[in-house]
Amino acid sequence: MSGSSERRAAIVVRGLEKRYGDVHAVRGIDFEVEHGEVFGFLGPNGAGKSTTIAILCTLAAPTAGSAAIAGYDVVRERDAVRRNIGLVFQETTLDEYLTAHRNLLFHGELYGVPADVLPERIEQVMRMVGLWDRKDSAVSTFSGGMKRRLEIARGLVHAPNVLFLDEPTIGLDPQTRSTIWGYIGELRERHGTTVFLTTHYMDEAERCDRVAIMDAGKIVAVGPPAKLKAAVGKDRVQLRTDDDAAAIAALREKLRIEAKIHEDTITFAVPSGEELLPRLFAELSVPIRSVSVARPSLDDVFLSFTGTTMRDAEASARSEQTGAKR
Amino acid sequence: MSAVAQRNEPPEPRRGGPSTARAAGLTSDLRTIKVVWHRELLRFIGDRPRLIAGVAQPVLYLFVMGTGLSAMVPVTSGVPFRTFLFPGVLCMAVLFTCFFSAGSLVSDREGGFMREMLVAPVRRSAILFGKCLGGTTVGTFQGMVMLVIGAIAGVPMSLELVVTVILELLVICFAITAFGVALAARVRTIQGFMALLQVALFPMFFASGALYPLSGLPAWLVALTRLDPLTYAVAPLRHAVLDASGQAALAPMVTWGGFVVPIWLDLVIVAACALVALAVALPRFSRDDA
Numbered sequence: 001m002s003g004s005s006e007r008r009a010a011i012v013v014r015g016l017e018k019r020y021g022d023v024h025a026v027r028g029i030d031f032e033v034e035h036g037e038v039f040g041f042l043g044p045n046g047a048g049k050s051t052t053i054a055i056l057c058t059l060a061a062p063t064a065g066s067a068a069i070a071g072y073d074v075v076r077e078r079d080a081v082r083r084n085i086g087l088v089f090q091e092t093t094l095d096e097y098l099t100a101h102r103n104l105l106f107h108g109e110l111y112g113v114p115a116d117v118l119p120e121r122i123e124q125v126m127r128m129v130g131l132w133d134r135k136d137s138a139v140s141t142f143s144g145g146m147k148r149r150l151e152i153a154r155g156l157v158h159a160p161n162v163l164f165l166d167e168p169t170i171g172l173d174p175q176t177r178s179t180i181w182g183y184i185g186e187l188r189e190r191h192g193t194t195v196f197l198t199t200h201y202m203d204e205a206e207r208c209d210r211v212a213i214m215d216a217g218k219i220v221a222v223g224p225p226a227k228l229k230a231a232v233g234k235d236r237v238q239l240r241t242d243d244d245a246a247a248i249a250a251l252r253e254k255l256r257i258e259a260k261i262h263e264d265t266i267t268f269a270v271p272s273g274e275e276l277l278p279r280l281f282a283e284l285s286v287p288i289r290s291v292s293v294a295r296p297s298l299d300d301v302f303l304s305f306t307g308t309t310m311r312d313a314e315a316s317a318r319s320e321q322t323g324a325k326r
Numbered sequence: 327m328s329a330v331a332q333r334n335e336p337p338e339p340r341r342g343g344p345s346t347a348r349a350a351g352l353t354s355d356l357r358t359i360k361v362v363w364h365r366e367l368l369r370f371i372g373d374r375p376r377l378i379a380g381v382a383q384p385v386l387y388l389f390v391m392g393t394g395l396s397a398m399v400p401v402t403s404g405v406p407f408r409t410f411l412f413p414g415v416l417c418m419a420v421l422f423t424c425f426f427s428a429g430s431l432v433s434d435r436e437g438g439f440m441r442e443m444l445v446a447p448v449r450r451s452a453i454l455f456g457k458c459l460g461g462t463t464v465g466t467f468q469g470m471v472m473l474v475i476g477a478i479a480g481v482p483m484s485l486e487l488v489v490t491v492i493l494e495l496l497v498i499c500f501a502i503t504a505f506g507v508a509l510a511a512r513v514r515t516i517q518g519f520m521a522l523l524q525v526a527l528f529p530m531f532f533a534s535g536a537l538y539p540l541s542g543l544p545a546w547l548v549a550l551t552r553l554d555p556l557t558y559a560v561a562p563l564r565h566a567v568l569d570a571s572g573q574a575a576l577a578p579m580v581t582w583g584g585f586v587v588p589i590w591l592d593l594v595i596v597a598a599c600a601l602v603a604l605a606v607a608l609p610r611f612s613r614d615d616a
Contacts, residue, residue: 059445082447093442095434097369109361110446112354 010035010162010194011056015065018051025051027217028065033196033210035161038188040208041198042298044314048217049198053166056196057087070161083111086155086163090170092147094139094154100126101135104154111158118157125153129183145176152183156193163187165197169204181207200310202298213302215313220305225298232296232304235273239266239280240289247286254283351449358452359459362443366427366460370467376426380468381475384419388412388479405573412481413564414536416472416491417498417556423468424499425527427461428506432519450612454507454604461503462496469495476567487570491563497593498559501600505555508603511610536560540578552582555599558592565589 011033018026026048033039041049054060056067058078066073072080094103101122108118126132129149139147148168155163165184169177181204187193197208205211205225212222221228239259241247244266251257251268255276259268270276273293281288302310370376388408392415396407434440443453469491477483509526513519533547534556543551551557561580568577580587587595 057445079447082445087445089438089441091438091441093438093440095365095439095442096437097372098365102368106361106365107442107446109357110443110448112357112447 009033010037011039011067011069011196013052013056013065013067016052016055016062016067017064018048018055018060019063025217026055026062029214029217029219031212031219031222033162033194035194036188036192038184038195038197038207038209040205040211041196041214042200042202042205042211042302043198043214044200044310046314047214049214050166052214053164053196053198057085057164058082083158084161086158086160088148088151088155088163088165088168090167092151094147094151096140097138099136099138100131100142100150103139103150104157107154108157113158121157121159125156126150128156128186129153130179145172145179148172148176148180149183152180156187159191160193162194162196165195167198167200169199169201177204200314202310205298211298213298213305215302215306221301228298228301229296232300233271234269234296234300235271236267236269236294236296236300237273237276238292238294239268240264240291241266241284242287242289247284247288250284250286255279354447355449355452355455358446358448359456362453362456363460363463366430366457367463369430370427370460370464380419380423381471383422384415384472385475387415387418388475392479405568405571405576406480408479409481409567409571410564411537412476412479413560413567414534416469416476416567417534417536417560417563418531419472420465420469420495420499421502421527421531421556424461424465424502425506425523427464428457428503428510429516429519429523431457431507431510432513432516435514436516451608454607454611457507458500458503458600458604461506462499465499465503466492466495469499481567482571484570487566490566490569494562494566494593497596497600498563501555501559501596501603504600504603504607508607508610511607530554530556533557534560535578540580552580555596558587558595558599561587562589562592 009032011031013029013031016026016029017024029048029052041052043049051060055062056069056074058074058081061075066075068074069081070084072084074081095106098106104122104126105118108122113121123132126135129152131146131150131153134142134146139150142150152163152165152168168184169180172180184195184197184207187195197204199205208225210222210224211228212219213228214220221231223231239247244261247266248259248261251259251266257268257270259266261267277291277293280291299310302313306313388411392408392411395411431440434443444450473483473488473491509522510519513522533550533554535551536556540548540551540557540561557580561578565574565577565579568574580592
């Protein structure tokens, strides 16, 4: 352990690499997560997100580089790391035969939560996820959303410094998704818990304090979503007109803008869409039916850093993996 | 709620933060064993079909098969055939109970709960040990149920018999669960475990002499029975049961050539098998990366 800054940050990752045989899953990544931050890992399947989270959670050993959670090294101080993190996996890891309360009780005992604070702690986290009145029901009677909420509660029983959420809202209905984001906000504001989550939902990545965009085992960009999007710099303008061909020609001649038709709509990118609108109405002789200006999304950020869309990256990562296995 | 969990816990260093001070290793191990053991009991009690099957199957064997076969085998050296059969049926009942208990390792993996245990800041050996103690407890409990069924079936009982059988079962059940855990540590699906049950458990049971005397067998079967660890589990139980009928002399002891294996050595062999099984299970289980 070197440096006090490393002690202060909740997560410190330096030159982290992981190889599985010929597959270079993580190719040397560096980042830090501050205490109380909600940090999102965004990228297509196969980008190395799951491998990174597995290393941070002490479930896989890095091939090179280092990682520390709350100042503890994930390789040399494994148990200390485990006591300081809460984990919510994509698949349920609850004991379905036991009651909700019993699941949390066993968890608290395994993690060595003192018996005099455990009952109070369990009530607090179960009330937070709105399951206190169902505490004596067997988990097998719970819906998918209730199970996920219970897992989040269980991950908090031992009051971890960092809560890891691997695709926390995957397969959930929109209402439960927004409920879970409510908890994440509450955790940050009321308890100062650091949250590290992976997602491939753009709208969820937008809600993080900072996002790391990962592709093909590397981090291609890190920063607050707004900053990343500002770096892309261009708004997307979509235009519907009575005569698209004439409109495109007019755009080229009068405004020097190259536009294309995507999904029956004229589409082009400009640095500032709103400032363009008055000129657009003034100079375009073709009748305009509708105009929309969209700020760049993280999708555009991903595209600008990797030259491909998330969906295409996912498809090629899949074929690369199957190719490597052969 | 548990004395174990309260012991020597350092006060929390930070506002609601985790106890970062390294909890004493032994305290953590005891806590882990207690949690895994407790869970095993809750699972056993909560599983009605398993409880019913645990009673129904031995009753079937003892009353129906025992009665039917005794018509065919009228004299078993002066001991009623049912009494002779009882230790074998007792052994079978605890065998299945313990083995299914070990099998929960497989269903835990399938259901995902295994991951919750594997990522906890606890030692894997403590998890395994708790599992074996859980199997020992439910297996011994099953044995006690069997004693009640035996008494109803007319097998002579005594306090000494009950105490002896329970003590012997503690060793035997631990060994059987450890054996089951060693097998289950590698198996990924319940179907796979059931297949192992067919391949490993039934031959072991049939070769153990649980259902027939150990003397007067053809040479190949003699060799097979002596190699079967379960033989050394059945012999002490049978000796205890026949002793209570005042027929200890008739209890078929295990013999190696001319050497009669004493009861204590039977149990030592069973205990040694348990240690071997644990030694096999632990590295298998530790390599498991959740």
